């Protein structure tokens with residue numbers, strides 16, 4: 543199971559992960575002796591009003607801290623790899639909701655295959671469970 547999966551979230555939702563986990567962190571700081579839970583709630587009938595969540599405990603916080611460190615470090619280094627994922631319909635699985643799908647290179651999968659061997663992406667690959 544990848545680290546992001548252990549957070550109960552999907553890869554590609556890093557910004558939401560930070561926001562929602564940040565709320566859990568604030569609650570844990572305000573109530574240090576209380577059990578704190580963080581939940582993502584799908585508020586549509588199409589998604590069945592599902593709730594995905596977890597208890598904000600020490601192991602989760604460690605995974606969260608490592609993920610956040612990897613993300614921030616890569617932002618500081620200017621590492622923003624275009625990672626399309628597997629082919630899906632007429633595009634790629636990670637590109638379905640991306641605003642850049644129409645302007646990203648058509649050979650993006652080949653570019654990713656070449657770039658993913660660069661050592662600078664080691665932390666990112668570990669984060670997404672691709673190591």
Ligand code: SF4
Pocket residue numbers: 623624625626634636637640641642643644646650
């Ligand atoms: S369209 Fe390009 S930038 Fe957007 S998710 Fe796909 S590879 Fe990444």
